[in-house]
Amino acid sequence: MAIFYVNKERVDVGKGVPTDTPLLWxxxxxxxxxxxxxxxxxxxxxxxxxxxxxxxxxxxxxxLSSIKxxxxxxxxxxxxxxxxxxxxxxWQTLDVPQCGYCQSGQxxxxxxxxxxxxxxxxxxIDEAMxxxxxxxxxxxxxxxxxKDAGKRLPA
Amino acid sequence: MNPLRVEPDSTGRRTFLKASAAxxxxxxxxxxxxxxxxxxxxxxNAGAEFAPNAFLRIASDxxxxxxxxxxxxxxxxYTGLPMLVADExxxxxxxxRVEGAPADAKRYANLFWGGSQGTGGSTAMxxxxxxxxxxxxxxxxxxxxxAAERWKVAPQSIAVKNGIVSSGGKKATFGELAAAAAxxxxxxxxxxxxxxxxxxxxxxxxxxDSKAKSAGTxxxxxxxxxxxxxxxVVAHPPRFGAKxxxxxxxxxxxxxxxxYVVQIPSGIAVVATNFWTAKSxxxxxxxxxxxxxxxxxxxxxxxxxxxxxxxxxxxxxxxxGDAAAAIDKAARKLEAAYEFPYLAHAAMEPMNCVVRxxxxxxxxxxxxxxxxxxxxxxxxxxxxxxxxxxxHQLFAGGSFGRRGNPQSDYVVEAASIAKEIGKRGVPVKxxxxxxxxxxxxxxxxxxxxxxxxxxxAQGNVAGWQHRIVGQSILTGTAFESMLVKNGVDATxxxxxASLPYAIADLQVDLHTAQIGVPVQWxxxxxxxHTAYSTETFVDELAAAAAxDPVEFRRxxxxxxxxxxxxxxxxxxxxxxGQPLAAGKPGDKRARGIAVHESFNTAVAQVVxxxxxxxxxxxxxxxxxxxxxxxxxxxxxxxxxxxxxxxxGLSAALYGAITIKDGGAAQSNFHDYRVLRINEMPxxxxxxxxxxxxxxxxxxxGVPPIAPAVANALAAATGKRLRVLPLSLST
Numbered sequence: 052m053a054i055f056y057v058n059k060e061r062v063d064v065g066k067g068v069p070t071d072t073p074l075l076w077x078x079x080x081x082x083x084x085x086x087x088x089x090x091x092x093x094x095x096x097x098x099x100x101x102x103x104x105x106x107x108x109x110x111x112x113x114x115l116s117s118i119k120x121x122x123x124x125x126x127x128x129x130x131x132x133x134x135x136x137x138x139x140x141x142w143q144t145l146d147v148p149q150c151g152y153c154q155s156g157q158x159x160x161x162x163x164x165x166x167x168x169x170x171x172x173x174x175x176i177d178e179a180m181x182x183x184x185x186x187x188x189x190x191x192x193x194x195x196x197x198k199d200a201g202k203r204l205p206a
Numbered sequence: 207m208n209p210l211r212v213e214p215d216s217t218g219r220r221t222f223l224k225a226s227a228a229x230x231x232x233x234x235x236x237x238x239x240x241x242x243x244x245x246x247x248x249x250x251n252a253g254a255e256f257a258p259n260a261f262l263r264i265a266s267d268x269x270x271x272x273x274x275x276x277x278x279x280x281x282x283x284y285t286g287l288p289m290l291v292a293d294e295x296x297x298x299x300x301x302x303r304v305e306g307a308p309a310d311a312k313r314y315a316n317l318f319w320g321g322s323q324g325t326g327g328s329t330a331m332x333x334x335x336x337x338x339x340x341x342x343x344x345x346x347x348x349x350x351x352x353a354a355e356r357w358k359v360a361p362q363s364i365a366v367k368n369g370i371v372s373s374g375g376k377k378a379t380f381g382e383l384a385a386a387a388a389x390x391x392x393x394x395x396x397x398x399x400x401x402x403x404x405x406x407x408x409x410x411x412x413x414x415d416s417k418a419k420s421a422g423t424x425x426x427x428x429x430x431x432x433x434x435x436x437x438x439v440v441a442h443p444p445r446f447g448a449k450x451x452x453x454x455x456x457x458x459x460x461x462x463x464x465x466y467v468v469q470i471p472s473g474i475a476v477v478a479t480n481f482w483t484a485k486s487x488x489x490x491x492x493x494x495x496x497x498x499x500x501x502x503x504x505x506x507x508x509x510x511x512x513x514x515x516x517x518x519x520x521x522x523x524x525x526x527g528d529a530a531a532a533i534d535k536a537a538r539k540l541e542a543a544y545e546f547p548y549l550a551h552a553a554m555e556p557m558n559c560v561v562r563x564x565x566x567x568x569x570x571x572x573x574x575x576x577x578x579x580x581x582x583x584x585x586x587x588x589x590x591x592x593x594x595x596x597x598h599q600l601f602a603g604g605s606f607g608r609r610g611n612p613q614s615d616y617v618v619e620a621a622s623i624a625k626e627i628g629k630r631g632v633p634v635k636x637x638x639x640x641x642x643x644x645x646x647x648x649x650x651x652x653x654x655x656x657x658x659x660x661x662x663a664q665g666n667v668a669g670w671q672h673r674i675v676g677q678s679i680l681t682g683t684a685f686e687s688m689l690v691k692n693g694v695d696a697t698x699x700x701x702x703a704s705l706p707y708a709i710a711d712l713q714v715d716l717h718t719a720q721i722g723v724p725v726q727w728x729x730x731x732x733x734x735h736t737a738y739s740t741e742t743f744v745d746e747l748a749a750a751a752a753x754d755p756v757e758f759r760r761x762x763x764x765x766x767x768x769x770x771x772x773x774x775x776x777x778x779x780x781x782x783g784q785p786l787a788a789g790k791p792g793d794k795r796a797r798g799i800a801v802h803e804s805f806n807t808a809v810a811q812v813v814x815x816x817x818x819x820x821x822x823x824x825x826x827x828x829x830x831x832x833x834x835x836x837x838x839x840x841x842x843x844x845x846x847x848x849x850x851x852x853x854g855l856s857a858a859l860y861g862a863i864t865i866k867d868g869g870a871a872q873s874n875f876h877d878y879r880v881l882r883i884n885e886m887p888x889x890x891x892x893x894x895x896x897x898x899x900x901x902x903x904x905x906x907g908v909p910p911i912a913p914a915v916a917n918a919l920a921a922a923t924g925k926r927l928r929v930l931p932l933s934l935s936t
Contacts, residue, residue, distance in 0.1 A: 054209075061209035067462070068214050072482045080437075080480040081212045085429035086422020088603070089481075090554050091640040095875040098554060127422030142420035146412060146841060149280030149849055151419030152426060152554040152603025177884035184875060186554050186604050187280045188852020190886035192845070 053115060055122040057082060058129025070116040075099045078110060078126060086127035086155045090184070097183030100156035101126050107163040109182075127155035134165035137200040145196045149187035157183050161197050169201045214462055256384035258348055258392050260313040261341035262291050268369070268381030270297045272338075275307040275314035275323065276330040277575050278415060279602035279609065280849070281904040282842040283330040285413045287338050289406040289839060294342030294399060295349075297380065298369035299406070304414050306599025309577035322684065323577040326610050326727065328805035328902020331838055335900055336398070343396035345387070352386035353378060368405075401836075401897060410839050415601070426603045428637070430560045430571045435633040436465055438623045439484040439642075441493050442473040445868035446647050447722050448500030450474060450493060458487040466629075467491070470622040472615070477627055481637055501722035501868035505652065508721055508865065509545060512654035512675040516543075520673055520715035521692065523699040532669030532711035536660020540750055542743055544657070545929045546676075546735045547862035549650035549728055550870075550878055555603025556643035559620035562633040563588055568595045568624075569633075572617060573602025575610035579684055583614030584621045606729040606853065611648055612683040613724075644878055645870040649863050650728030651677040653698075655739040665751030667762065670709045672702050672740070675717040677725045679732075693718065697727065701736030701804060701909065706769050707744065707762035723865055729853055730905040733804040737909030738916070738930065741800040745917040746926055755799055755917065756782055763801075768833050771894045772810035773801045776831035779892050780812035792819040795826075798918025800910040806901035807834040811851065811910040813887075815918040821934040823922075825855060825887045825915055830907065832891065835898035843903050844891040850907020851889055856881035858912035860931050 053064040057078065064077070073092075078084040078101070087110060090098030094109035101110045102125040103118070118124075130139075138158050141147075148154045157180070164171055164179040171179065176194050185193070256264040263271045272288040284304045292302050307314045311323040317333040346366055353371045354361040356378075364373045371378045380387075401408070418424035443449065453474050455467035463483035468475050474493055478484035533539055560571035561584075568588055574580065574597050581592040602609050611617075620636035627634065638646065653676035660668040678695040680686050689696040694716050696703075703714045728734060748758035756777045763769045777783075782797065789795045794817040801810040810831045817823040830847045837843045860879035864871045872878040916927050925934060 057210070063209045063211050065211060065213040068212055069482070069486070071486075076480065076482040077212055079429075080482070082210060083431060085425075085431075088426075088555070089428060089637075090556075091875055093640070093874050093876065096554070096640075139420045143412070143416045146416050146845065148413070148416055148419035149282070149845065150278075150554065150602060150604040151280070151415060151424050152601075154419050155422040158420060180883045182882075184554065184880055184882060186552060186606070186853065186856075186880065187849045188856070188881060188886060189845070189849060190852060190881075190883040191848045191889050193883060194886075 053118065054120060055118050055124060057084065057124045058126060064115060068115065071114045073111050074101070074113040074115065074118060074124065075110040077115065084126050084128050088152055088155060090153065096153070097160060098153045098156040100159040100183065102159060102163060105163070105166070107160050127159060130159065130162060132162060132166065133204060134200070135162045137203040138162055138165065138196065140203060141196040141200040145192050145199060147189050147192040147196050149189055153183060153185045157185065157193055161193070161200070164197065165201060165204065169204050171197060171201065256345070256388040258345045259341045261338055262345055264345065264380045264384045264387070266381050266384055268301055268379045269303050270295065270301050270380065271303040271305050273305050273307045275334070276325040277306065277573055277599060277602050277609070279325070279573060279575070279605040281330065281846060282413060282839060284415050285411060286331050286839050286842060287334050288414060289411050290335065290338035291342035292411070293404055293406045294339045295346045296366040296368065296405065299411050301369050301380070302414065308599070309574065309581050309595065309597035311578045320688070322579065324579065324610055325575045326607065328807070328904045328906065331900050332806070332902055339398050340396060343398055344393050347393045347396045348387040348390040349380060349383050351390040352383045356386060407838050408836060408840070410841050424601050426555055426601050427558045427560060427571060427573050428555055428603065430600065430635060432560070432562065432633040435560070435635055436477050436479060437481045437484045438475045438477045438620070438634050438636045439481070439488040439639065440470070440473045440475045440619060440636070441488055441491050442642060442646065443495045443500060445495070445497055445500030445502070446724060448495045448497050451496035452494040454492040458491050461487045466627045468623065468626040470619065470626050472619050472622070475623045475626070477623060477634060485639060503868060504866050505547065505864045508652055509654060511719060515675045515717040515719060516654055516656050516673055520675070520717040521694055522713070522715050523694045524703040524712065524714040526713070527711035529669045529671045529711040529713035533658055533660040533671060536668040537663045538661040538750060539658065540661070540746060541656070541658045542746065542926065542928055544655040544739045546653040546738070547864065547930060548652045548723065549857055549861045550644050550863050550872070551606040551608035551728055552644065552878060552880060553604030553606055553608055556638040556640055557608065557616040557646070558635065558637045559617045560633055560635045561620045561624040562631060563621065563624040564631050566590070566594060568621060570595060570597045570617065571600060572597060573600050573605070573609055575602065575605055576614070580614045580617045583618050587618045587621045588625045607727040608648065612726055615646070615648065640875070641873040644873050647724035647870070648726035649723065650734055651679065651725040653735045655735065657739055657743045659743065659747055661747060661751050665753055667707070667709050667747060669711040670705070670713070672714045674699055674702060674714070675719060677721050677723070678718045679725055679727055697732040699736070700732035701802060702740060704803070705740055706766045706803060708765060709762070730804055730908040733802060733909040734857070737800065737802040738913045741802060741910065741913035742916050742926065745798070745913070745920065749920070754783070759801060768808040769801055769803060771833045772808045772831040775892050775894055776810035776812050776829055779831065779890060780829035782812060786814060789816045793817065794922040796918050796921035798914045798916065798921055800913035800917060802909045804906045804909050807832060807903060807906040809847070809906045809910050811914045813911070813914040813918045815915065815922060817919065817922045817934065823919060823934060828887050828889045828911065830889060830891045831894060832903065832906070833894035833896060834903050834906070835896050835900045837893045838900050840893055843893055846903040847891040847907040848889045850905065851911045852881055852886055854908040854911035855915070858915055858930065858932050859885070862931055
């Protein structure tokens with residue numbers, strides 16, 4: 052039986068679950084963790100971004116079969132790092148979201164960026180965030196909020 | 207703690223209950239968010255509630271719940287309309303809650319739409335401005351009346367500030383006065399504040415939805431989960447208008463978790479216990495399509511037909527003086543033809559809808575943009591009355607027009623599936639994949655424009671002829687009687703027939719082509735193409751007259767104060783006329799400007815571009831000036847300009863749905879490319895101070911960006927781009 056962890060909770064996957072089922076739909080349909088969004092199903096838009104062992108991945112193209120035994124999956128609901136909290140605070144201060152549908156994925160990608168680079172430049176941000184589409188084009192504020200969150204973090 | 211178990215077939219109630227027990231209260235709240243919260247709030251408020259009108263409730267817990275009649279699809283209406291109530295009520299912003307209104311045109315009609323409820327045309331703030339202020343003012347007067355009785359003081363002695371009612375040393379919260387206020391007579395026309403007394407209007411308030419949208423707890427249609435709910439994915443025909451000829455469900459019906467495979471008018475629906483099962487089964491389904499009724503042409507055929515039509519005069523949309531004669535006599539003549547592709551809305555949340563059908567009622571969960579039309583269409587599809595269709599409002603993950611479909615396409619599809627499976631009371635969630643969404647049609651129509659103009663010896667415009675060819679968006683919709691006059695669909699020519707420039711001899715005519723590609727309004731509608739052709743052509747005239755583009759426009763706009771206000775402001779803030787910093791060796795840098803009014807809001811944008819030696823280019827910066835009357839929530843006006851620029855730039859740089867063999871050639875974000883963060887320029891937004899009534903801001907930021915970019919590219923390279931999307935290399 053496949054066993055991994057989602058937001059620190061152990062998840063046991065039964066044998067009958069098709070192994071090609073993407074993690075996204077396990078999260079959304081089976082675990083009711085709907086903060087992670089479906090946008091494209093092809094790892095093109097980033098709305099489904101979660102962390103596996105701290106690394107940002109597109110859960111829509113992460114089949115069950117590829118999840119390592121004991122892997123730690125973190126979704127927006129379980130994002131508790133100081134980077135994540137700083138980003139959520141900055142997102143609210145700057146009123147980043149419009150429709151908001153992509154923002155869980157944006158924050159998950161940004162949290163992974165800040166975890167390795169607290170003070171990213173515009174170029175760093177563009178590189179780390181180019182896989183996350185926002186059709187409301189809140190990009191100007193995403194950039195500003197990532198920098199703002201960086202400043203909120205202890206040096 | 208027990209582990210969570212994921213088993214096949216494991217959506218639905220049993221897993222929900224198990225997961226709840228294991229995960230604890232924090233996560234269960236997120237599951238039924240909207241419904242549970244709203245119901246819990248209602249239950250808690252029952253009996254102690256003060257609801258003076260359809261737009262707000264004040265509960266004994268001191269919360270002020272504003273019922274917003276428009277859908278929140280990113281434009282900020284869940285903040286803007288509550289600000290109106292809170293301001294007149296003198297509520298504290300922290301006590302304000304928001305609830306989406308049910309479908310009920312009697313109470314929640316869009317006042318600009320003749321009794322129909324819905325969101326669009328950048329009307330939410332403009333049509334609600336006085337209505338929602340009056341709602342707040344009425345509640346305030348009743349709270350004051352209740353306090354005056356309780357304290358036996360004159361109402362004039364009572365002050366209300368930041369959610370506290372006071373007189374002398376006496377104080378009360380709204381919650382403490384709610385029950386008594388409910389017994390006061392509702393004032394018919396309560397006095398509204400003077401603008402100088404506004405506390406939120408014109409100053410701003412934080413978005414009410416930022417917290418939930420940053421925490422993943424905002425509930426969209428995609429997130430709805432109801433007991434026993436099934437998920438449906440539909441096989442649609444590749445060609446628009448084709449029908450099912452034959453299908454073989456035998457293989458997929460056996461797939462564990464698949465419950466129904468049913469034919470509906472729009473295709474074959476596979477209904478299963480979860481999305482992945484439904485989608486995988488749908489992909490294996492064998493369907494043979496009857497193409498007899500299907501569309502058979504391609505984009506090249508369509509554009510060829512448009513060009514053929516453009517050779518002859520069309521139906522007159524505007525005729526001032528004698529444009530043809532004026533151009534004939536002119537010292538110089540210019541002509542340009544423009545091609546615009548179909549555009550998909552491509553909202554982040556693909557279309558979806560949840561329907562629960564019972565014998566005498568149909569409940570719908572949707573990010574609902576067109577309540578009245580959708581109620582009627584659903585009722586017709588399931589043989590009920592419109593008032594038996596109940597719609598729960600949810601956040602919409604974008605729309606850009608798409609969720610207010612003129613034929614109610616996806617909501618009717620969901621209702622048809624619920625009807626066809628014949629399982630009363632079982633909720634069905636229709637989910638479109640990105641590919642389904644991209645290929646479903648209802649695009650911004652393709653257009654062909656021809657512009658002709660003359661210049662006299664002094665370089666003044668002498669005659670302007672504008673011919674537009676394309677499909678009608680409004681024919682066959684509820685708006686037809688209002689907005690299609692004498693064969694002219696107002697949305698085909700808006701922005702062209704309303705050309706603001708002082709040109710005595712001016713003609714605009716239209717050919718409406720019948721093409722079997724479903725079309726629909728797309729953020730800023732007709733202005734998406736008319737702003738492009740008019741603003742690039744006027745720029746071309748300025749260049750031909752050897753005049754500065756801003757100066758040339760300023761002369762022609764002498765009597766258009768709204769346009770002038772943004773033209774001057776944008777030019778000043780952008781440093782128009784001052785030299786641009788040089789780029790790298792081999793780069794060419796230049797500015798371009800465009801000004802356009804849409805939805806009664808004028809916007810000017812100045813763009814700076816860098817064109818590289820290999821003919822690729824980058825938009826470096828955008829300076830935007832907007833005149834939207836009184837800017838109720840200035841930061842949201844800025845946000846909508848930023849977003850409108852990004853949305854318009856996405857289409858300008860990449861947007862094209864090409865029709866091939868009667869269907870869309872594109873399917874997902876790899877072949878329908880959209881703007882990403884690395885392509886988003888910095889944007890400076892400047893708001894023209896105004897005390898006029900507020901006008902819309904959701905759409906007007908879009909139209910000027912494409913022509914401003916094209917004008918900058920022309921300034922840099924001398925090349926005039928007349929085919930969208932923009933490319934210097936073809």
